Amino acid sequence: xxxxxxxxxxxHLSNIPYFAPLSSGERHxxxxxxxxxxxxxxxxxxxxxxxxxxLWIIEDGSxxxxxxxxxxxxxxxxxxxxxxxxxxxxxxxxGPTPANAIAMTLVTVWSLSPALVREVIERHPAVAQAxxxxxxxxxxxxxxxLEDLTLYPVLVRLAxxxxxxxxxxxxxxxxxxRAAIAGHLNTTPETISRVLAKLQDAGAIRFDRHRIxxxxxxxxxxxAAL
Amino acid sequence: xxxxxxxxxxxxxxxxCGACIEQCPENxxxxxxxxxxxxxxxxxxxxxxxxxxxxxRAIALPYLIMYAAPSSASDSTSR
Ligand code: SF4
Ligand code: SF4
Numbered sequence: 001x002x003x004x005x006x007x008x009x010x011x012h013l014s015n016i017p018y019f020a021p022l023s024s025g026e027r028h029x030x031x032x033x034x035x036x037x038x039x040x041x042x043x044x045x046x047x048x049x050x051x052x053x054x055l056w057i058i059e060d061g062s063x064x065x066x067x068x069x070x071x072x073x074x075x076x077x078x079x080x081x082x083x084x085x086x087x088x089x090x091x092x093x094x095g096p097t098p099a100n101a102i103a104m105t106l107v108t109v110w111s112l113s114p115a116l117v118r119e120v121i122e123r124h125p126a127v128a129q130a131x132x133x134x135x136x137x138x139x140x141x142x143x144x145x146l147e148d149l150t151l152y153p154v155l156v157r158l159a160x161x162x163x164x165x166x167x168x169x170x171x172x173x174x175x176x177x178r179a180a181i182a183g184h185l186n187t188t189p190e191t192i193s194r195v196l197a198k199l200q201d202a203g204a205i206r207f208d209r210h211r212i213x214x215x216x217x218x219x220x221x222x223x224a225a226l
Numbered sequence: 227x228x229x230x231x232x233x234x235x236x237x238x239x240x241x242x243c244g245a246c247i248e249q250c251p252e253n254x255x256x257x258x259x260x261x262x263x264x265x266x267x268x269x270x271x272x273x274x275x276x277x278x279x280x281x282x283r284a285i286a287l288p289y290l291i292m293y294a295a296p297s298s299a300s301d302s303t304s305r
Binding site: 169 | 289
């Protein structure tokens with residue numbers, strides 16, 4: 001590896017929150033022990049479930065981190081570019097790779113072996129602390145993502161329900177409560193409240209005392225997938 | 227204000243715990259014969275606090291779902 005490569009890697013390492021506590025000399029020492037690889041577009045870097053716990057850092061190109069559903073459709077979790085880091089969870093716990101990593105372009109990447117990562121963590125408590133913070137932040141972000149996923153089907157059904165009600169005012173008659181909407185859509189009033197709030201945040205509807213006003217029909221129709 | 231639109235209280239479900247009466251920021255609610263009632267519908271702002279806190283889901287706000295009126299008055303002639 002050339003001297004220039006090492007400097008770029010050391011620079012990328014300084015941008016990874018958990019390597020930030022290292023001194024610049026320590027980061028250069030770490031960079032000197034990294035592996036360097038090239039992948040062609042569409043080439044698999046690793047597949048989900050492999051026993052492969054290196055930490056990868058992209059020098060150049062784009063990588064997608066994706067999972068396949070049982071039906072074979074792809075769900076992209078992350079798209080990463082230069083400086084992007086992946087497989088850190090496996091690198092930290094030594095477990096299998098959590099998703100597929102596939103090169104989308106010509107990709108050059110460095111990899112830090114699990115032994116190397118472990119060595120750095122054992123030597124530098126500040127790195128361990130920063131790694132914990134990064135990972136817990138990600139757990140929280142995943143929780144939010146999961147919440148959105150479980151709310152999504154309700155969002156679609158509620159959007160359809162609101163359109164149907166607005167199209168035919170006789171349906172609403174004496175008014176409809178959140179509990180009644182929940183009954184129609186087979187969910188809870190609390191969920192209806194949260195999804196209504198999401199629709200309001202998005203600008204599709206607006207509450208005006210006892211009225212739920214559809215302020216953006218096109219948006220609501222597209223949410224309803226109509 | 228149209229006082230037809232006000233919280234609806236299911237007298238069967240209401241236990242008369244008084245939580246909604248205490249919490250209503252507009253003092254719109256009261257109690258008669260051990261059950262909550264809407265005493266001052268005109269002051270109710272539809273904040274939904276009563277609905278959220280009622281332990282038996284006895285009180286709920288009915289809504290009218292409709293398209294927002296076109297923002298410009300001339301819109302009625304344009305379609
Ligand atoms: S909170 Fe519910 S149960 Fe308690 S008084 Fe109000 S309506 Fe009745
Ligand atoms: S909606 Fe708000 S203002 Fe109206 S009765 Fe309930 S708590 Fe009071």
